[in-house]
Amino acid sequence: MPAPKLYAGAKLRDLRTRLGLTQKDFAAKLGVSLPYLNQMENNNRPVSTTVVLGLAQEFGFDVTELGSGESERMVTDMREALADPVFNETPGMADLRLAASNAPALARAFLELHRAYRQTHERLASLDEALGRDGAQLQPSPWEEVRDFFHYCDNYIDAVDRAAERTAQGFGDRDPMAAATERLAHHGITVRVERTAPLRVFDEARGTLTLSALSPPETRRFQLLVQLALVTQAPLLGATLDLARFQTDEARQIALLGLANYFAGAVAMPYAAFLDAARETRHDLELLAARFGASIEQVAHRLSTLQRPGAKGIPFFFVRVDQAGTITKRHSATRLQFARYGGACPLWNVHRAFETPGRFLRQAAETPDGVRYISLARDVSKPGGHFGAPVRRYAFALGCETRHAAQIVYADGLDLQSDRAFEPIGISCRICERTACHQRSVPPLERRLSVTTDRRDVLPYRIE
Structure with a gap:
C-alpha cells in the first residue's frame, strides 16, 4: 500500500x-x-x-x-459534523484537508458553531428560560471544552510534563509515596490513610489530606500526587489554564483537575525513564505496571501521551468506553480518530472486552481509509471497597499502526500479512463508508438508500 x-x-x-x-x-x-x-x-x-x-x-x-495529528483530527471532526442532516451537501475530502491545513482557525470555528447548534437543538425545552436571563449565551459543555483542549494538544502538555519529571528526579530513589508525603509536610499538610469512601479529601483549614484505605495502592499514590500538583504547581497550572482561555469557570476547574491528573501520572511514570522502559519491554503493560507501581490503565494512558518533540514514543490511540458503549475518554496520536458524539464502532474489540474479564484481547483491524492497526483491549473493574458498594466497570483500548508491530509485544503471533486477518472497523455508523457491514445500526448520512419490499438482506436497505 x-x-x-x-x-x-x-x-x-x-x-x-x-x-x-x-x-x-x-x-x-x-x-x-x-x-x-x-x-x-x-x-x-x-x-x-x-x-x-x-x-x-x-x-x-x-x-x-x-x-502529526491536528489536521487529520480536524478533517475527521468536520466530516462527522457535515454528516449532520442540516447540511445538504458534504465537501469532498480534498476540500476538508485544504481547510484544516490552510485555515485551521476557521475549521475550528466551524466546529464550535456546529457544536453550539447541536446543543441548542438538544436544549430546546429550556431555551426560553436561558434566553430570558441577562447575559445568557450559548456555550459548549465544559466537559467537551476540556476534552477538546487535551485532544488538540496531542494529550501532551510539555511544561507540566517536564515539571513532573523534575519532581520525580527530586524524589531520587525514595518511594514516591513517602517522598510526596514529606513534600506536602513542608507545606504544613499531614497525610492520613483511613477507611473512608472518598478517594481523596483535602481539608485546607486543618491542613490534612485523607486518602481511602479501601482503594488500591496505585490509586492512593496517584491521588497523593494529584494533591501534590495542586499544592506545589499552582502557578504553572494556572498559567497553562490562562493560555487555554476556557469560556466558563466550570471548564477551568475541570481542566485544573485534568492537569493535576496529568502531573500525577507523569511523576509516577517520568517521561524519559518510562519511554526507555516501554521500548525495553516492547510496551508490555503488565511489566510496566509492575516496574512503576501503576495500574494497567494508568500505563496505557501514559503511553498515549509520549509525544514530546524530539523524543516521541510510538503514536498510540487510547480510548475508554462504558458498558453502554459511550466513549468516556479518548485520544489519538494516530490517523484513527474517534467520533465526537455517540459510541464507537461495534466491531471494535474494546466492546468485547466486557465478555472476557481480566484478559487482554488483540485485534488486527483496518479502517475504511485502508490504514491497519493493532488494537489491544481489556476490561477494568473498580470495586467500591465494601459490601453493597457499586462496582464501576469499563474497558479501554490501546493501539497503533501495524508498521510499529516489531516494537509491540502484543503483535507477536498475529498474522499481519494476510488481508483476511484484519477486521473492518469504522469510526461511527453515520459516517462510515462501508456498504455491507452486518453491524450497522443507522444508515450513512452521506449516501443514498435503495429500499425494496421484494428482498431482505441483513440490512433492510441497500446503500448506493
Missing part, C-alpha cells in the same frame, strides 16, 4: 516565519525552487522527500511533526 501524500503547508509556513526567513531564502536552504516551495506552502503539492531531508539536516526539525 503506497504511503499517503503529506500536505503540511501551514506547518512549513509557521517554521519559516519562526526562523525569520523569506520564501526565497527558505527554498534555497531546502534545495527547491521558489515556485515549488510556494506550491507546498499552499498545499497544492505534497511535501517532497528532498524537503523532509532538508528540514532535518538544515534546521534539526523533528519531521514527524509534519504528519
Whole structure:
C-alpha cells in the first residue's frame, strides 16, 4: 500500500516565519525552487522527500511533526459534523484537508458553531428560560471544552510534563509515596490513610489530606500526587489554564483537575525513564505496571501521551468506553480518530472486552481509509471497597499502526500479512463508508438508500 501524500503547508509556513526567513531564502536552504516551495506552502503539492531531508539536516526539525495529528483530527471532526442532516451537501475530502491545513482557525470555528447548534437543538425545552436571563449565551459543555483542549494538544502538555519529571528526579530513589508525603509536610499538610469512601479529601483549614484505605495502592499514590500538583504547581497550572482561555469557570476547574491528573501520572511514570522502559519491554503493560507501581490503565494512558518533540514514543490511540458503549475518554496520536458524539464502532474489540474479564484481547483491524492497526483491549473493574458498594466497570483500548508491530509485544503471533486477518472497523455508523457491514445500526448520512419490499438482506436497505 503506497504511503499517503503529506500536505503540511501551514506547518512549513509557521517554521519559516519562526526562523525569520523569506520564501526565497527558505527554498534555497531546502534545495527547491521558489515556485515549488510556494506550491507546498499552499498545499497544492505534497511535501517532497528532498524537503523532509532538508528540514532535518538544515534546521534539526523533528519531521514527524509534519504528519502529526491536528489536521487529520480536524478533517475527521468536520466530516462527522457535515454528516449532520442540516447540511445538504458534504465537501469532498480534498476540500476538508485544504481547510484544516490552510485555515485551521476557521475549521475550528466551524466546529464550535456546529457544536453550539447541536446543543441548542438538544436544549430546546429550556431555551426560553436561558434566553430570558441577562447575559445568557450559548456555550459548549465544559466537559467537551476540556476534552477538546487535551485532544488538540496531542494529550501532551510539555511544561507540566517536564515539571513532573523534575519532581520525580527530586524524589531520587525514595518511594514516591513517602517522598510526596514529606513534600506536602513542608507545606504544613499531614497525610492520613483511613477507611473512608472518598478517594481523596483535602481539608485546607486543618491542613490534612485523607486518602481511602479501601482503594488500591496505585490509586492512593496517584491521588497523593494529584494533591501534590495542586499544592506545589499552582502557578504553572494556572498559567497553562490562562493560555487555554476556557469560556466558563466550570471548564477551568475541570481542566485544573485534568492537569493535576496529568502531573500525577507523569511523576509516577517520568517521561524519559518510562519511554526507555516501554521500548525495553516492547510496551508490555503488565511489566510496566509492575516496574512503576501503576495500574494497567494508568500505563496505557501514559503511553498515549509520549509525544514530546524530539523524543516521541510510538503514536498510540487510547480510548475508554462504558458498558453502554459511550466513549468516556479518548485520544489519538494516530490517523484513527474517534467520533465526537455517540459510541464507537461495534466491531471494535474494546466492546468485547466486557465478555472476557481480566484478559487482554488483540485485534488486527483496518479502517475504511485502508490504514491497519493493532488494537489491544481489556476490561477494568473498580470495586467500591465494601459490601453493597457499586462496582464501576469499563474497558479501554490501546493501539497503533501495524508498521510499529516489531516494537509491540502484543503483535507477536498475529498474522499481519494476510488481508483476511484484519477486521473492518469504522469510526461511527453515520459516517462510515462501508456498504455491507452486518453491524450497522443507522444508515450513512452521506449516501443514498435503495429500499425494496421484494428482498431482505441483513440490512433492510441497500446503500448506493
